[in-house]
Amino acid sequence: MSKHLRVILLEDIPDIGAAGEIVNVTEGFARNALFPNGKAALATEKHEALAQEKKKTAAAQKTAELAAIQKHAEALDGTELTITARVKEEDTIFGAVTAARVAEELEKSNIAVAARDITLPSKKITKLGTYEAIVSFGSGVEATLQLIIAPEAEG
Secondary structure: OOOEEEEEEOOOEEEOEEOEEEEEHHHHHHHHOOOOOOOEOOOOOHHHHHHHHHHHHHHHHHHHHHHHHHHHHHHHHHOOOEEEEEEEOOOOEEEEEOOOHHHHHHOOOOOOOOOHHHHHHOOOOEEEEEEEEEEEEEEEEOOOEEEEEEEEEEE
């Protein structure tokens, strides 16, 4: 029967556990695979305290990042963005307004959002009018943006 050791994982290891977790592994696996590759440390009181501190720091950092994302989303929520386009007949525009175009227009206003994070009511907007776009910031945080597709001024 093989001996087991309590180790703290220093990085995520599939089928074993996540970084910071204390797990029981066989002594041979710990000594031959985990320790030499720097993937785990023996679970002493000192290492356990360091792991707990690391978890607290990571949780605080994640909370701060989420607060910053929410603040950014709140600032963007309800914002109106006017995009002008050439009109070919009645309310149909030349080309189409896509998520990439919306991202470009937002960037002109010093708002950095990736096109992949913008969801339009349809893949392409081809008519003049007012539309809602959803901007996803991850972690379930979203903002709604009012898009006004207007005709270009002739001249």
